[in-house]
Amino acid sequence: MSGRLENDSFKLLELKLNLEGNVADKIQNAYETSKNIYDDVLTQRNIFSKLYIKLFWSGTDDNDIARKVLSYVPDDFSGNLLDVPVGTAVFTENKWSSLKNAHITCLDYSIDMLGQARKRLGSHAHIKCIQGDVGNLQMENESVDTVVSMNGFHAFPDKQKAFHEIWRVLKPGGNFIACFYIKGKSKRTDWLVKNILAKKGWFSPPFQTEKELRNILQELYKETDVHVEGSMVYFHCVK
Numbered sequence: 099m100s101g102r103l104e105n106d107s108f109k110l111l112e113l114k115l116n117l118e119g120n121v122a123d124k125i126q127n128a129y130e131t132s133k134n135i136y137d138d139v140l141t142q143r144n145i146f147s148k149l150y151i152k153l154f155w156s157g158t159d160d161n162d163i164a165r166k167v168l169s170y171v172p173d174d175f176s177g178n179l180l181d182v183p184v185g186t187a188v189f190t191e192n193k194w195s196s197l198k199n200a201h202i203t204c205l206d207y208s209i210d211m212l213g214q215a216r217k218r219l220g221s222h223a224h225i226k227c228i229q230g231d232v233g234n235l236q237m238e239n240e241s242v243d244t245v246v247s248m249n250g251f252h253a254f255p256d257k258q259k260a261f262h263e264i265w266r267v268l269k270p271g272g273n274f275i276a277c278f279y280i281k282g283k284s285k286r287t288d289w290l291v292k293n294i295l296a297k298k299g300w301f302s303p304p305f306q307t308e309k310e311l312r313n314i315l316q317e318l319y320k321e322t323d324v325h326v327e328g329s330m331v332y333f334h335c336v337k
Contacts, residue, residue, distance in 0.1 A: 154290045158328035160249070163277050164189035166325075167248055170275045170334045175200050177243030180267065182232050183207065183250040186214035190248070195222055203237075205230045233259035237267045244273040251278040252291075255302040265318050268337045274319065277332035282307040287329040 151157060168190065171179070176199035181190060184204035194202050204219060204227045206212045212229055219225045230236060232247075233256045245264045254260045264274055279301065281288050295301040306314065308326055315322045321336035 154287055155330075156284055156287070156328040158330050160330075161189075163327060163330055163332050164248060167246070167275055167277050167332050168193050170273065171197075171244060171246065173197075175244070177201070178241060179203070179244045179246065180205065180235075180237070180242045180264075181246045181248075182230075182235075182264075183211065183247070183253070184215045184219075184227065185211050185249065187218045190246070191218040194219060194225055198224060200224055202226070203228065205232070205235075207231055233263060235263045235267055239266055240269045240272075242267045242272060243269055244275065247274075247276040247278070249278060251276060252301045252305060257304070257306070261314060261318065265337065270337055272337045274335040274337065275333070277330060279305065279329055280308050280311055280326070280331045281305040281329070283326065283329040 151160075171193065173196070175197050179194075179197070179200055179202045181187075181194070181202065181204045183206040184190070185206065187194070187204065190204075194200075194204070202225045204212075204215055204225060206215065206227075206229065209229060212227055216227045219227060232250075232254055245268060247264070251257060251260065268274060279287075279291060281291070291301050291305070292303075296303055308324075308331065311331060312322070312324055315324065315333065315335050319335035319337055322333060323335070324331060324333040
């Protein structure tokens with residue numbers, strides 16, 4: 099009987115790993131195919147990206163949100179900083195390059211995104227770009243002063259693991275700074291995410307509402323400062 103249970107348990111574990119692998123492959127492929135348009139969409143460099151943001155994202159300006167997120171990192175920051183996912187570093191290149199006394203680790207699951215980031219950041223001795231999984235960070239407990247996560251959480255397949263791994267590596271008093279999509283603010287945006295972005299692998303359900311996110315952050319952090327613009331949230335939390 100015990101042998102049968104062990105066999106069934108093994109099959110369930112194997113199925114779980116296969117499903118996780120399929121999700122990971124889907125995300126990897128999605129960002130490989132979109133790497134050439136990713137920056138244009140986020141920064142609204144052309145008329146098509148501007149129309150897309152206006153039509154589906156209520157005109158929310160990612161450039162402005164990025165400035166607000168990065169303003170939480172002092173210009174004289176000199177500690178250990180984790181940027182996950184780094185993406186192409188389109189928003190963070192100038193800021194990270196200027197923090198000469200910091201030790202910055204830029205991590206991304208997508209090899210293609212990481213390649214774009216290395217082109218922008220690879221020449222700086224205080225910055226290292228590595229491939230990794232936010233759900234399984236290869237870092238010591240309480241070893242990081244600040245974690246920054248820009249436009250990434252809506253792509254993480256296991257958000258619970260991501261939240262807890264970030265909390266684990268942060269030092270007491272450390273800062274968690276992020277921005278990403280939340281559901282329930284716009285029917286049009288929610289439709290886009292569910293029927294196109296998630297199916298293509300650019301976003302990964304489940305997604306939090308504002309209330310759900312606030313509850314998660316308040317359980318993990320002693321201080322939370324949360325702001326919502328359209329279907330995007332940005333925040334600063336202190337452990």
